[in-house]
Amino acid sequence: MNLEAQIQLLIDNAPHDGITRQLVAAIAPALGAIARKLRYSQYYILQSLQQDWVLTTLSNRANPQLEKRVIYAFPTLQDVSLNSSAGLDPQLIATVVPVVNILFQLVALEPVDSIVFFETPGTTTNAIEVPRSDLQNLIQKQLQQNRFQKEIPPDIA
Template identity: 50%
Template sequence: MDLDTQIQLLIDNAPQDGVTPQLIAAIAPVLSKITHKLSHHHYYIHQNPQQSWVVTILSKHTNSVAQKRVIYAFGDLKYISPSYLVGLDDHVIAIPMPVVDVLFQLVALNSVDSIVFIESPYTESRSVEIRRAELHKQIENQLKKLPPTVNIPDDIV
């Protein structure tokens, strides 16, 4: 499914409350711009049986206090390193998701710092990290371009 179709489906499947589809359409250019930096239209995200995404906590060896919480998104199942799977629950499975949905959900994941999109097998050197705070800021800037007559809920910006 191409990126334009993914965005249109996100708009079409939004709650028909008179506001949400309009807001998604307004932020579509931000989502589109980011997806064009990525190589795949779908990514595999690991989920537990409760359908929560697997979060990995990363810390620097020199500063164990400085941590960040990331979700890995793999462009293909063959890109998943065997070392990544070590320690994961046997019931965790990789689910393919449209890239636009992954980015849209990142906005709401307050406990996650970023999503790392793995673009090639077994290496993070060919990866793209999308930071939640940066995505949120880009969306906020895009929503500021809307006319003042559009009622943006407080929990959005």
């Protein structure tokens, strides 16, 4: 599914509560701008059987007290098993998720610092990290341009 169709589906599936659809439509250009920088229109996300996305905590080598929590997005199903212990844990499954939905969910994923999109099948050396704070700032600017409220509702996604 192309990015425009993903964005339209996201808008169409937003609650009909008088504001959420307008908010989703207003932030759609920000989601699209980031999605266009990525190579694939969908990625595989590792999740639990309860459909919670699997978080990986990374520590800074020079300063182990500095940590960040990331979600990995893989370009192919084979990459999930090559780059994680997913195949060894029957409680984890890989699910394909449209890139626009991944970015939209990132807005509301409080414990997540970034999503790391692996861009080349078979390797983890070519990745694009999308920090949640950068996405939120971009969305905030988009909302201000559209004269929406200054704060993103915490339950938008």
